[in-house]
Amino acid sequence: MSASVIDFVATEARFGAHNYEPIGVVLSRGEGVWVWDTEGNRYLDCLSAYSAVSQGHCHPKILAAMVEQAHRLTLTSRAFHNDQLAPFYEEIAALTGSHKVLPMNSGAEAVESAIKSVRKWGYEVKGVPDGQAEIIVCANNFHGRTLGIVGFSTDPDTRTHFGPFAPGFKIIPFGDATALAEAITPNTVAFLVEPIQGEAGVILPPAGYFAEVRELCTTNNVMLVLDEIQTGLGRTGKLLAEQHEGIEADVTLLGKALSGGFYPVSAVLSNNDVLGTLRPGQHGSTFGGNPLACAVARAALRVLTEEGMIENAARQGARFLEGLKDIRANTIREVRGRGLMLAVELHPEAGRARRYCEALQSKGILAKDTHEQTIRIAPPLVITSDEVDWALERLATTLTQDFS
Template sequence: MSSSVIDYLATEARLGAQNYAPIGVVLSRGEGVWVWDTDGNRYLDCLSAYSALNQGHCHPKILAAMVEQASRLTLTSRAFHNDQLALFYEEIAALTGSHKVLPMNSGAEAVESAIKSVRKWGYEVKGVPDGQAEIIVCADNFHGRTLGIVGFSTDPETRTHFGPFAPGFRIIPFGDVKALERAITQNTVAFLVEPIQGEAGVIIPPVGYFTEVRQLCTAHNVMLVLDEIQTGLGRTGKLLAEQHEGIEADVTLLGKALSGGFYPVSAVLSNNDVLGTLRPGQHGSTFGGNPLACAVARAAMRVLVEEGMIENAATQGARFLQGLKDIRANTIRDVRGRGLMLAVELHPEAGRARRYCEALQAKGILAKDTHEHTIRIAPPLVITSDQVDWALEQFATTLTLDFS
């Protein structure tokens, strides 16, 4: 590790809040699937900023749209109209089949906005008594880190010493339809759930789960809110992960790759009933729907479709998944994934996944551990077959190491 890297890390440790534990690499440049550190070493990015970089690092067409718009108009606030917002609405609605769009900035803001909106819908449309609305969520969920969201997390790391928390949430096991049915009451306004639990370790529900979930929510007039902030925009080999079971959510949350990694952009997509209850002054954001964000998001969506990235995610994801399953290593407990959202879970006795991520770094692969024994793998959707095969070689040699 060079002295300059040590200086960067020391300065971060001295001045920054210690709320992250990054891998010990300092990155300075990115292009496509590759990133370079300050010493000039090249790595294959297998995290994609938690799926915010589906289109790859510094995609030239998104960059061009950002530069062009930044030279014209960046921010108006929603006190005035701008010439990018309506176009963004049209294009995202056409792409996803949505009826209403609420633009925000971060994924957590989209989740908070959805919570507010479904509660309002519950009181004004469904007729739930004021103050009694309930939202069902799943254990091991990850929807963000705001105070409202961590209140219904089951991860002690995100909750401890941050309370008191707001009521109004029921927690059930993920992938259990019967548990959902038992939890629904006359005051239930929504079921908020990830199609695949990413932070929990790429946990995929049983086949047919969301088909039954959709039927239950429809039967009980409960809004199905799918948090597609990580799974959406091609990550799983479909535009939206819901398409793997041919269902449609009432409310869909997008973020991360909605800007291709250039700018914080998120959106709540809904039917008319839910977002139709909002009136001027009841919800907003200074930067939400700003012209720079809209121009960037329009370009980010366009390249996903025009350059076949979604189809490539399906093809290369299947190749990557099979290659990981073919690795014969006593360290591996399970391999799972959908599209380019993959995970290798290690046996606890193999040691912590962090050690394997550090060993992968030495071989030119950047991946990240989660929940101690799982390695998440999520490269940009522009990855090629040759790059997948090279990555598999590095994983094969690394996963045979013994750090126990």
């Protein structure tokens, strides 16, 4: 690293909490699928800020909407109406087929909001005795990092020394419909689950799993809550990942790509029963639904659909997945994914995935490791065939590299 890069990293380490372990690059500019560091080196971004910049870095139309709205009105709080919130509601509801929308800021806030809402629905509509509502979640889940959420995580790094935790959650294996059936009781109000477990290493459920889940939830009057914060808005080659199995969630959580990376925006989408139980003063957010956020989100949704990004994710994702499967390397244990949400899992004897990510950096690709042995690959949805092929060449070279 050059002296200037070392200075940035050292200053960050001196003043910042050490709750991240970033790859050793200092980025200063981005456009489309590309980012540049402070030294002028260019990289293909294969993380997309965990899918937050699905529309590509600094998309000009989203930028224009943000700048225009910033000149007009940025924040009113929900104490007053603003002229961007109603159009945002209308447009996202029409796009997703939702009946009610609750705007928040971060993905974790959306999850927390959903937990509160389904519990309230359970008491006031389903008739669960007060204080006894149960929510079923999956092992190896990732729904955020708030205290409420980490309480039902199974990741020791996430949980250790942060307790005590709130009760009311049951943990079952992901992809096991029988386990779900056995876990449901009369007090179960919801099943909270990711369509694909992203942080766990892009883990896909068995075919037909979510069709069974949907049937079980309907039969037992349990709300199916799909956390589509990473998988939603085109990442898997469909608007929502639920569409791959032809189901509809009762509650859908969106975030990340909802703003194209310009601003924290998230949303809880639901039927009337769940969000319809909320009354003034029972839940809120000073910044949730602010005019700047709504204007940015409206533009982000428009470019996603009008520019064919979802269809491109399906095409390029299939190309990328096939190309990864064609790499003949003893290091690779499995390649998996859907759309542009992909992963390469390495054999334990290949060593930590991080060293491969560092090697990729030297070849102009930024990717991120997870759970020691897995490299996640999730470029912006605007990636072209030529760029996919360019990335595959470098991935093949790196994955066959001898680190001994």
